Amino acid sequence: RKEVEQDPGPFNVPEGATVAFNCTYSNSASQSFFWYRQDCRKEPKLLMSVYSSGNEDGRFTAQLNRASQYISLLIRDSKLSDSATYLCAVNTRGNKLVFGAGTILRVKS
Amino acid sequence: EAGVAQSPRYKIIEKRQSVAFWCNPISGHATLYWYQQILGQGPKLLIQFQNNGVVDDSQLPKDRFSAERLKGVDSTLKIQPAKLEDSAVYLCASSFGASDPIQYFGAGTRLSVL
Numbered sequence: 540r541k542e543v544e545q546d547p548g549p550f551n552v553p554e555g556a557t558v559a560f561n562c563t564y565s566n567s568a569s570q571s572f573f574w575y576r577q578d579c580r581k582e583p584k585l586l587m588s589v590y591s592s593g594n595e596d597g598r599f600t601a602q603l604n605r606a607s608q609y610i611s612l613l614i615r616d617s618k619l620s621d622s623a624t625y626l627c628a629v630n631t632r633g634n635k636l637v638f639g640a641g642t643i644l645r646v647k648s
Numbered sequence: 649e650a651g652v653a654q655s656p657r658y659k660i661i662e663k664r665q666s667v668a669f670w671c672n673p674i675s676g677h678a679t680l681y682w683y684q685q686i687l688g689q690g691p692k693l694l695i696q697f698q699n700n701g702v703v704d705d706s707q708l709p710k711d712r713f714s715a716e717r718l719k720g721v722d723s724t725l726k727i728q729p730a731k732l733e734d735s736a737v738y739l740c741a742s743s744f745g746a747s748d749p750i751q752y753f754g755a756g757t758r759l760s761v762l
Contacts, residue, residue: 543690571749582739582753583691626690630749634679635704638690 540565543629545639552646556617560642562627563609572610574601575626577641583626587612617646650675652754654740660760666728669757672721673742679703681751682715682725683739691739697723698746730761 545562552558564572571590575583587594589610593602600613614621624641631637653672661667673680678699683691694713696704700720708715712731717723727734737758741751 573750580758582755584753585750588750628690634743634746634749635693635696636681636691636749636751638692640688640690 541639542566542637543627543639545625545627545642547640547642549643549645552617552644554617554619554646554648556646557613557615558617558644559611559613560625560627560644561609561611562639563607564627564629564637565608566629566631566637567605567608569608569629569631571630572601572603573628573630573636574599574610574612575628575638577624577626579623583638586625614644617644619646619648622646652740652742652752654738654754654757656757657755658758658760660762661730662762663732664729666726667730667759668724668726669738669740669759671723671725671740671754673723673740674752676744677742677752678720678745679743679748680717680723681741681743682723683741683753685737685739685756687736694725703746727759730759732761735759735761 574586576586577583589601598615602611626641627639680697682694685691697717715725737756739756740754
């Protein structure tokens, strides 16, 4: 089993739609969790940190479920500019980040 | 604030040749990471430095890959000899310190091995 798993998608959604991605992790000792956004042929950029019960930033909401060992990302009112790959990253001891393979989102007009 | 700088942006070599990548982290960041990202996959950690010391190199193929951060600032990753399967984007990231989990990435070096 991979340490961090994501549904690769692609998720094809119309503008204005709400879309949610899940990410599961296997190491119960994981300390912190992140969502990164990666545009085509660009570097990953931090979108949100998810430390405890989750957090919200504008149209983006991240949730953590420690009991079931998954985190989620909810995007409301999708924009064309949200089209990207969303990488889930889990931080283990020693600040080692383990990434999922990413979920592709395509928002269409 | 300047971000993580990497060079070159692109490199094409033939198998069995050697190649080196350079990274300059964000000023003041003590921790530096090298990742390999193969097409369709997430970044995979190769090596982590804290200042000029290696913290984790468990996933570095040491028979062909080497990395150094001699003065605790910029870093070089080398592959010698390269194999076809080394074709990937090599990303450098940095964070403020060992206790800071947030990492900032450079634009990467895209390596093609023919």
